[in-house]
Structure formats: C-alpha cells, structure tokens
Amino acid sequence: MSSPPIWRLVPGQGLVHRCHDGECVLFNDLTGDTHLLGQDVLDVLGLLREMPQAAAQMATALGADPQSDPGAGASILAELDELLADLAALSLVEAEAAVGAEVEAMPC
Amino acid sequence: MLTLASLGPRELRARLRGPGLRLQTGPFVTCVHSPLASLADSLGAMYAEYPVLEEGTLADFHVRLSGSTGLRRLLRPQVHFHYDGMAPFQPLPLGQAFPMFEWAMNWCVSSQAHSWLVIHAAVVEKGGLAAILPAPPGSGKSTLCAALVNRGWRLLSDELTLVRPGDGRVDPLPRPVSLKNASIGIIRDYAPAAAFTRPVADTVKGTVAHMRASSESVARAGEAAAPAWIVFPKWQAGAPAALTPVPQARAHIRLAENAFNYSLLGEAGFHAVGRLVETARTFDFTYGVLDDAIAVFEQLLAERA
Numbered sequence: 001m002s003s004p005p006i007w008r009l010v011p012g013q014g015l016v017h018r019c020h021d022g023e024c025v026l027f028n029d030l031t032g033d034t035h036l037l038g039q040d041v042l043d044v045l046g047l048l049r050e051m052p053q054a055a056a057q058m059a060t061a062l063g064a065d066p067q068s069d070p071g072a073g074a075s076i077l078a079e080l081d082e083l084l085a086d087l088a089a090l091s092l093v094e095a096e097a098a099v100g101a102e103v104e105a106m107p108c
Numbered sequence: 109m110l111t112l113a114s115l116g117p118r119e120l121r122a123r124l125r126g127p128g129l130r131l132q133t134g135p136f137v138t139c140v141h142s143p144l145a146s147l148a149d150s151l152g153a154m155y156a157e158y159p160v161l162e163e164g165t166l167a168d169f170h171v172r173l174s175g176s177t178g179l180r181r182l183l184r185p186q187v188h189f190h191y192d193g194m195a196p197f198q199p200l201p202l203g204q205a206f207p208m209f210e211w212a213m214n215w216c217v218s219s220q221a222h223s224w225l226v227i228h229a230a231v232v233e234k235g236g237l238a239a240i241l242p243a244p245p246g247s248g249k250s251t252l253c254a255a256l257v258n259r260g261w262r263l264l265s266d267e268l269t270l271v272r273p274g275d276g277r278v279d280p281l282p283r284p285v286s287l288k289n290a291s292i293g294i295i296r297d298y299a300p301a302a303a304f305t306r307p308v309a310d311t312v313k314g315t316v317a318h319m320r321a322s323s324e325s326v327a328r329a330g331e332a333a334a335p336a337w338i339v340f341p342k343w344q345a346g347a348p349a350a351l352t353p354v355p356q357a358r359a360h361i362r363l364a365e366n367a368f369n370y371s372l373l374g375e376a377g378f379h380a381v382g383r384l385v386e387t388a389r390t391f392d393f394t395y396g397v398l399d400d401a402i403a404v405f406e407q408l409l410a411e412r413a
C-alpha cells in the first residue's frame with residue numbers, strides 16, 4: 001500500500017498576494033501569472049509554506065479531524081486532494097517523495 | 109514654446125521630409141519622417157497645438173511612414189511603417205496613412221514604455237481625479253470617452269493609460285480619440301464643435317475617424333492625476349445607466365488582462381495593479397444614452413467632493 005504524498009510549495013514561490021473581502025490574488029513567481037483564489041486556498045498554501053505535509057495533516061490544521069469523524073474526514077481529504085492537484089497544475093505546489101523520505105528544508 | 113501649428117505647412121512638410129518632426133505627446137518625443145502630403149495635412153489638423161522640439165532633441169521613438177515605390181505606387185499605392193528601420197506591420201492602403209500613424213504610435217508606447225504599467229484603457233480627469241475605462245473593442249469605451257471630454261472632462265488618453273508604478277498616479281498621453289463605425293456619427297451629433305478627420309473606410313477596424321483632443325487636454329499634458337474610479341464600460345442599446353461594484357480581487361484580474369506589460373513587469377506590475385484597485389472604486393457600467401452616462405460620472409465626482 002502506497003503512502004499518501006507529502007506536499008510542498010514549489011521552490012521559488014514567495015506567495016506574494018493581496019486579499020480583499022475573502023478573495024485573494026496571488027502572484028505566481030514561476031509563471032508570472034496572477035491567480036484569483038479564495039482565502040481558504042491561501043490558508044492551505046500558507047500551511048505548506050510552514051512545512052511540507054500530507055493532506056491529512058493539513059485537514060487537521062484546518063480544523064477537520066479525519067480520525068474522529070471518518071465520513072466528514074474522507075470528504076475533506078477528497079476535496080484537499082482535488083485542490084492540491086489543481087494547485088500543482090498551476091506550478092504552485094508539488095508532491096514530494098512518499099512518507100519515509102527525507103523532508104528537505106524549505107529555502108529561505 | 110514651438111507648436112506644430114506655428115511651424116506652418118511648408119516647414120512641417122520640410123521637417124517630415126528632412127530631419128524629422130520631433131513631436132511631443134505626453135511624456136514621449138517621437139521623431140516622425142514622412143514624404144506623404146496627406147499625413148502632413150492630417151498631423152497639421154490633429155496635432156496643431158502640440159509641442160514640437162528642435163532638431164537634435166533626443167527622441168523616444170523614431171518612425172517613418174512612406175509610400176510605395178515603382179509600379180505599386182501607380183497601381184495600388186500603400187503606406188509602409190518603419191520603426192527604427194524595422195517594418196513590424198504589413199503595409200496598408202495609402203488612404204489609411206493617418207490611422208496607421210495613430211495605431212503605430214499606440215504600438216510604440218505599448219511595446220516600449222515599460223517605465224509605466226500600460227493599460228488598454230481610456231482615462232479622463234476632472235477635479236484632479238481620474239476615471240480609468242478599461243474595455244475590449246466594441247464596448248463603447250472610446251465613444252464614452254469622447255462624450256466625457258466634450259462635457260468638461262479632461263482627456264488623458266482614449267487608448268493607453270500610463271500608471272506610474274512608484275506612486276500610482278496616471279500620466280496623460282492625450283492624442284486624437286479614435287472612433288469607429290456608428291460611433292463617428294454619434295459623436296459628431298453629440299459634439300458638433302469638435303474637429304474630426306475625414307472618415308476612412310475599409311480599415312481592419314471598419315470605418316475610422318479621429319477626433320482632435322481639446323486645447324486644455326494638450327496644454328495640461330504634463331499634469332498627472334490620481335486614479336479614483338475604474339469603470340468597465342459596456343454600451344447596450346436602451347440600457348439604463350447603471351454602476352455595479354466589482355470586487356477588488358476580480359477587478360485586479362480584469363485590469364491585468366487589459367494591461368500590455370503586466371507580466372513583463374512581474375511583481376512590480378502585480379503591486380501596481382493591486383494598489384490601483386485598493387485606491388480606486390471599481391465598477392461595471394452599462395449605459396445606453398450618453399447624457400445619462402455623463403450624469404453618472406458627475407455623480408461619482410460629486411460623491412468625492
């Protein structure tokens with residue numbers, strides 16, 4: 001059984017952003033694009049800036065508890081997986097090697 | 109100050125044929141070379157009050173508009189545009205020389221002037237406050253701009269809004285207002301005293317004519333303005349004039365889409381647009397009658413007073 005991926009910010013992303021009334025614009029340092037995101041998505045990116053982590057760890061940090069409420073937890077994890085895939089397509093995040101691999105230090 | 113009108117037609121043509129006409133428009137000096145009499149006449153009519161600088165003055169852009177040579181000159185005469193010796197565009201029929209000059213001037217600024225965030229937008233000013241009107245072709249942007257400047261607003265530009273990245277103020281670039289198709293007759297009727305070029309048919313944009321910028325707009329071309337409103341206009345037949353607020357983050361994305369050099373400026377462009385939407389109020393605006401539209405802009409101004 002494969003381990004869940006550990007997600008991290010793509011190196012070089014500074015998460016330069018501006019937020020207004022729950023909506024944010026984010027400057028993509030690698031592509032030069034600007035993305036329109038919800039505040040909750042920016043919160044997810046902020047978690048990954050603190051440290052690389054798995055979706056389950058992010059869900060807990062965001063207030064969900066997949067352990068105590070497996071049904072709701074599974075739903076949140078599915079949403080997070082979909083979101084992370086979308087963010088990966090924008091070159092904002094990427095999956096590291098599986099659990100057990102060394103977690104690289106984030107660049108300053 | 110030497111103006112184009114003060115040169116007189118003979119000297120104007122001599123400069124265009126010889127050392128070049130150094131024409132100042134807003135912050136830019138363009139050195140124009142051309143042997144075309146029709147272009148000289150149109151420049152004389154549309155740029156009469158603009159400053160002309162002496163030979164040898166450094167120019168930001170060097171452009172040449174010339175006619176065809178050989179048999180082409182007799183059979184199907186064309187106008188060719190050259191920028192610094194390059195020919196970035198296909199030639200156009202000779203009758204389109206002045207529209208080509210205007211489009212080429214827009215191209216020079218939008219492709220070179222990266223000291224500013226350059227937005228594809230009209231911009232007008234009153235009371236020191238600027239209204240920026242970004243919109244795609246066909247939205248009625250230039251029609252609304254022409255109406256506003258004929259009802260007391262100062263023309264900063266009908267096509268290119270120059271935002272200083274440092275302090276966010278808008279530098280004027282007043283040049284003739286480009287009108288297309290039905291808008292030409294609408295503005296002729298709305299502003300009978302305004303000066304227009306003869307309409308030129310069958311261009312890539314349909315029939316086009318240009319309206320001369322007001323004397324005040326030209327005289328105050330050195331006075332920057334503070335952006336107060338960003339209004340995305342849309343003309344709809346019979347629609348009442350109505351403003352709908354646009355959330356700032358969405359306005360940011362739409363402004364970025366309308367900026368020529370947003371990506372090129374990178375993070376500086378991101379923050380320039382960010383400051384703009386935080387400083388100015390942002391709206392969608394539908395209108396069907398010009399007088400109603402003017403009244404809405406006056407109301408916006410009154411609310412700031």
